[in-house]
Amino acid sequence: MTTHSKRxxxxxxxxxxxxxxxxxxxLCRGYGEHLQYSVFRCVLSDLRLAEMKARLLDVVDERQDQVMFAFLGTSDADRAWRIDTIGIPFDDPERVVRVV
Known part of the structure; x- marks a missing residue:
């Protein structure tokens, strides 16, 4: 996997x-898809991940807040990630281009 591939x-x-x-x-809305309250799925290159983390460090209070990053696989894998739910089924969000 090169540094140009996305995860x-x-x-x-x-x-x-x-x-x-x-x-x-x-901030997270600019990097990924909002799945649930306080949960995003982000497809990021290593550079974009580092950028996101740096920007988050400027906002969060590391003594009181927590941001977790769970690696789900590479973006070129054939839907390697899977989301199971109990209750309301997961509805994969549509990709929408937003110009800000």
């Missing part, structure tokens, strides 16, 4: 302050 990450966060929570949500 799929499940990004989950628990933020203690509402103002920081809104900032983290907006």
């Amino acid at each position: 799929v990450w499940l990004v989950c966060y628990d933020i203690a302050n509402d103002k920081r929570l809104r900032k983290v949500y907006k």
